[in-house]
Amino acid sequence: MTTLHIHDLPVEVLSLVLGSFPGEESRHEFPFFDLRLVCRLWNKIASPHLFRTIQLGRGRRTFQRWRGLLSRKRIRKHIQHVRIDCQNEYPPYPKIIEWKWYFARAIGRLKDLEQLNELSIHFEKSCDLEGWREGVSSKFRSFFATGARMWILSKLAAALKERAVVVPNCRPIRSLTIYNLQNFPAWNMGRFDEPTDISFLTQSLRELDLTFVSENYTEIDFYDHGDWDPGKVTRCKFTPYLRHNWLVPTMDYLTSLSICSVERWGAIPSYFDGTGLDFPQLRSLTLGNFIIGHHDHFNWVLRQKSLQSLYLLDNAILSYIFHDGIIKEQANIPIHDWIVLEDSQYYFPGTWEILFDRINEELPRLKDFWFCSDTGVYPPQPRKLCHVRYISFHSCERPIWNTGARTDGDLEWDWTTNRAKETLQGDTRAYESLLQRVLRRLMGA
Template sequence: MAISNIPGEILSAILAQLLEYQDYDDPKSHIYYGYLRDARLVCRRWNEFATAHLFRTLTLDVARENATMSWKGIINSGMIQQAARDIVICSHLSDAERDMGSDGEDWCDHDSSLYFSDAVRGIAKLPNLNSLQICFAKKCLGAREYRWWEEDEDTEPIWQRLQVLRAVFRAIRTRHAAVGRDNLPSAIRSLTLKNLQNIPIPQFTASELYKDVMKHVNELHLLIAHEFNEHGPDHDLDRLERQTYEPHLQRELLPPLAHQLRSLTLTFRECWGVIPGYFDGDGLVFPNLRTLTLGEFVIGHHNQFDWVLAQKSLETLRLDRCCIVSYLRVCDDDQWDRWHVPAHDWYEYPKGSFGFDDNGRTFGFSGTWETVYDRVREGLPELREFCSVHHRWSNTFDRRENMGASMSALRYITFDSGLCPSPWIEARYGPYGTGDMEFGNNDPAVCPSDATDRQRYTPEKPLNRAKETELGDRRAFEELLRAVWERR
């Protein structure tokens, strides 16, 4: 068959392979479009299909100077209007752009906000649009009881995030009205909120604007950011939203969407689900859910994965850096009293265990991945794809469709509220994937009262939950993969 006779669907699929990341090992790597641009020059037919891929995703960088004017010129192109399927709206400059001295400005500080709103309304001109992504800054300032550190230029405040959300949602609602009035072929069904701040915003989520837009959404992808002060000492763990956001997500944000969602991604930038906020998904049932992706979710109770197993319609389950916590330490009784953390299924060690000599509390959890894998295999009869990764340098939120399946030595983790910047301590991941842990001095025996600092704080014994559970976990993991493969 001559290349000119290749069916259009096949030619389009072939040309799509010309899109590739500049560096697959770099989670911040951008897509390289050079090969696709070259393909447009081959002939008119190749130009037609290559253009559809080249302009499938359009990006509006709010903070870039004159970005809104350039954007308006782009979406007035008839060719681009037909090609566009996805919109990415960035409300901030990336860290890399700031480092390079980009001349973008805070658009909310001047009349650029008006130009932005006008530019965003232009999405009504894109007839085939079905996906929209809003990317906020990673850094945010929460509801502090006091301020002991000034926010820097990279911090995107709550009020600015709300302005962006309202402007974009108004544009989406206007476009949805045009779908019925002007016979546009598609509504926006997929919504991605990247670096959404972990703080309830009832003034927005209870509004008719929010409800009008969300009733059309059947794919929701959330990457949750939390307040992070990189200049120590670090008190982020005690921020109020770290205790309240997960219950808000479980009881208020997700239930109204449960019956319409077919795909859901819940990823946090910090381990979540156990402490100081708690999430067990109790009462959440998504009858039409086909794909669920969890990122940084921690299992700390035997029933904590039950809500996932309750989604019997699941065909794809992806676990992105999800762990089981084996040992926990809350170093302050006041913290324990404030957090009201459920402690069922935990064994409490005596004072002095693991060398800890303060007034905190130390716990162990016996959960294993063997049990989780077996329950997934038996409890999700429609599951046809199971993915699991633990590499910290992976960027699987943006590339979740490419996620693989491996059983890593990082699958167990520990928690110590006395450490910063993060109380979550990964197992060691060297060239041989040892999985060795560090939790106090690694010895659950009570340390003598006259012990030296070396005896209290220096790990002398190996602590390796992954190695202890290797045989059972491996058996269950392989049986799960085999069962999923056979259902295809």
Template sequence: MKTVSSLPTEILHRIAQYSDQDSLRSLRLTHKRFSSISQSQLLHTVTLTTSNKSISRFTELLNDKSRAQLVRKVVLDTSKWDAYFDDGEYNGYETNDENDSDFDPDPEIVNLRKFTKLFDRLRDIPRLHSVVLRFHPVCMVNDDFGDCRQTVEFRSTIFRAFVSALEKLDTPIRELAIRDLQNVNETDPDVLASLRKILGNLRSLRLNIANEHNEGNGEYDLEYEEPHKFFPELSSIWLQPTLSNLKHLTLYSSNYFGYYPKCDLSGLHFPRLKTLALGNYAFIHDTQLDWILSHKTLQELYLDDCCILNEVAIYDKQRTYLNPQQYTALPEQYVSEKSYAAYDKRWDHYFRAFKDGLPRLRHFRYGHSQNWWVEDTTPFEDEAELTIGMHRDSYQVFCDGYGPSPYMKEMIWDHDEDRGEREALPFREDDQKALVELLDHIGQGYSMEDEEKRLIEEAKWATS
């Protein structure tokens, strides 16, 4: 009778690949073959945080060439760092002698400096393929009350050290992910030049973008200037350098984007793109659909909590996805001082367009991830796990000036007591039917389990 240890090496690797960390540690003790395979899987991804313990362990790993050779992915995680950041003290630590009795730096700053110094030692990981940089999801530009510890200065300091280290690698990384990237771009031309060089070698890019949030007054979130500067720059700074080689692109935002703030991707074409994932993206015009359809190479497409805006009413029409000429002015009794536009496409149009226009598509998910706001942030590296199906926010309107968000279910009409709120546009049977047809067409299918998950999600929303 054959034992597990006599199985082919490929199968043993697959067993280890699907085992959790505790199981891998146990497998290491069962057999010599499992020991090496489990060790390889355990060290495939390592995480460095700003804690003293993590810094020591990571340093030990780097000093052990045999173990460092097993690492393929590194996560540089600052999300738990919540001390006050002082740029002068941080930079002063570099120039002062730690043995100087007059030098008494903040221990948190010392650890942070040790943390960023280890970035340059990424070159000691010969098979490094993928790097993740993680920040805290809460971000602010003007923090008058000191509530936000990860300031713009803090994030910029970390990011510059990160970019500098990646540029020095002997072998460029192929996968880059930044979790909770604040919507403020670097302006230093040298940093941007280094970033372009790194981006040009990538095969996979994930950007989970964090936006400043006004707690209790969400309608003010889009009045900050940062998102209206960051998202229009997304193409030129982050995406243009990746065009030639990128195969995987994930763009998530903690607030809706696409329509307002404007994010126009139509001028970009990725000739090798196989996977596209969008989270919290709002569709308002056929050109957004056409942009997706222009990528005939797509094999995987994920749309997580993405909505179609069937009506929009906005004060500032100059900064939206639509051209100002595409708006109409309604009589004052309907919408005062706002510009209005409507969109007649529905999700069944989109699903049928994907079915007919993406010949290589093999995996598609439209729906809602259960991991939104776990750890108070957006889903990360979780594109293929969202619950398939139409959901509560599949259709929305944009009604400027109202909260808790201008993205809402019903249009609120000003100065019209008779009409009040328009009824929400529900998703239709045609939408779900077209979704199922698309899934059947690509050979993925739609199961009863998918429908049960969707109904459970709907029930959660209904009671929230």
């Protein structure tokens, strides 16, 4: 017998083995740094995996560590992904000026990262309307304010522009992720706000992941209903802004797109119009909390014939609407295929059975499909048809969505109906047929 030691493996295989261990963020669970101390070969192989992703956080120690890493050329050459963490544990107001100075200096060092091609920005889940009321140039009073987010994004935009000019041979930014982006015109692909213009990234981006949030419902806005008010300018203007300033400029280049929201979006209070959105290279699409309210509302997705992966997370069909007319005037919501029940009460007859059949027939390359809900299935199970797949909306004093009972999908509304139960047989048939065809494509049959 021949004894085979791990050092007998080819360097490429050994690199894959070492790269499978948890990285920097999990170093407390596994001593990844110790791998580099085994020998010179392991140090050479492990370093690219260890320093591929670095994080810029909030505290002074984080800034010091960031400065220390970027001061070493042998480490800088391995950095491909930068995660910027702007959430939780912010400094008190007197320390904000000091934090801004450290942050601006740290972000300015992005020009030293020639191999950088992925950027992730994580904002706080909470945000307020301070910046909207006082303008984007408002004082940096709080990290939750719109003005604070705009300042952070403007510094990032300036640093990326400088990097593109100063380092002509640098790798382009291929992947951009923004978590908890406020539903407010921030970074722009449309060149209407110079400080936050990132239109120079348009042609290089291949992966775009956006998760946006709405303003807080606070005591200050109690009588104004905060962002729950369907007439709020931020909610009504953000959806078209998302289309025209993010999706249209990048649609010729993206291969992966994810659009998710903490609030339900797509139908009310602002209609998402996907007409004309064609992504010729798109392979993967994720939609989170998207509400379908019309027969042609999903056509823009079905038009992406290159799709191989489609993930519908917490998506629902809008079945019943109490619509007081004010929403219609402010957000221009189409009602052409809604059936009038009573004064300002509507019913939309769309079903998932029809939608699943259309996905089955009109997306010929689909090999991966998820349809799940955190509300109805614990944990989310892609092969189990979730009960919360139909929804109703009531534009009362504090507008609310009715997601249905978690057990059987009963909408528990004025119409006392259970769309999930009514359509279960047809939806299940179409869903299983879709999954079977997707599986056959995946297996190459």
